[in-house]
Amino acid sequence: MAYDSAATRARLLDAAYDEFVRVGLAGARVERIANAASANKQAIYLYYGSKEDLFDAVMADRLRVLADVAPLTADDLPRYAGALFDALVADPGLQRLSQWRALEFPEASEAEIESHIAKAGEIAACYGVSPNVATDLMMIALAAAMAWNNTTARIRNPLGEPEDQRAAAHRQAVVTAVTALTDALTTTPEKTAS
Structure with a gap:
């Protein structure tokens, strides 16, 4: 099966959203996000750089959705x-x-x-x-x-x-x-x- 980076990114954003909503940035764990997204921790660092950058990406993504809605x-x-x-x-x-x-x-x-x-x-x-x-x-x-x-x-x-x-x-x-x-x-x- 071919690897789909766009799908992985989307799953990571969704899993990170759930994690950040539940426990905030400080309480969030990269491993929990990766597991929930069926991805590995390295994918988070590859696509987003850091947990803080992932938080910013989630925030920007959800605000774009809100602006559309x-x-x-x-x-x-x-x-x-x-x-x-x-x-x-x-x-x-x-x-x-x-x-x-x-x-x-x-x-x-x-x-x-x-x-x-x-x-x-x-x-x-x-x-x-x-x-x-x-x-x-x-x-x-x-x-x-x-x-x-x-x-x-x-x-x-x-x-x-x-x-x-x-x-x-x-x-x-x-x-x-x-x-x-x-x-x-x-x-x-x-x-x-x-």
């Missing part, structure tokens, strides 16, 4: 927040991976900074606000979308409603909150007076 709609931030919420509920591991990233690498990478600047620029242009205000708006939309997975089931659903109904209501609250923020940014004194 929930692309930034700068002119419709409420829709973007709703799409982010849906994506994070569908794959809560992505949020956990991001939390591990923030704990273990508190400084943003140059690529992350460039990505945020570009997104803030799009939002600033759409709403006619400064890049700082656009960045705040983007972070608020992200935080609202992430709040569901950041709380325990008992806190986010204290009355014990069916989980799917409660998730739908929370999603609507996210969209409503981001709509209120964007409306506040786009409302001029002339519009408020009429």
Whole structure:
């Protein structure tokens, strides 16, 4: 049987994702990742260089997937927040991976900074606000979308409603909150007076 390096890389990324979500970078073991991917440890070093580089590759891969599933709609931030919420509920591991990233690498990478600047620029242009205000708006939309997975089931659903109904209501609250923020940014004194 012919060796397929693309398939091995894909299996390594999937296995590493599961490992990093479960125990973070510090707790992850290269041997466990290799075993789960039906590969050898040397493949990790050959393709990714180090465990840290593999973590970065997993993070970049999952963020690309997220960007495809929930692309930034700068002119419709409420829709973007709703799409982010849906994506994070569908794959809560992505949020956990991001939390591990923030704990273990508190400084943003140059690529992350460039990505945020570009997104803030799009939002600033759409709403006619400064890049700082656009960045705040983007972070608020992200935080609202992430709040569901950041709380325990008992806190986010204290009355014990069916989980799917409660998730739908929370999603609507996210969209409503981001709509209120964007409306506040786009409302001029002339519009408020009429």
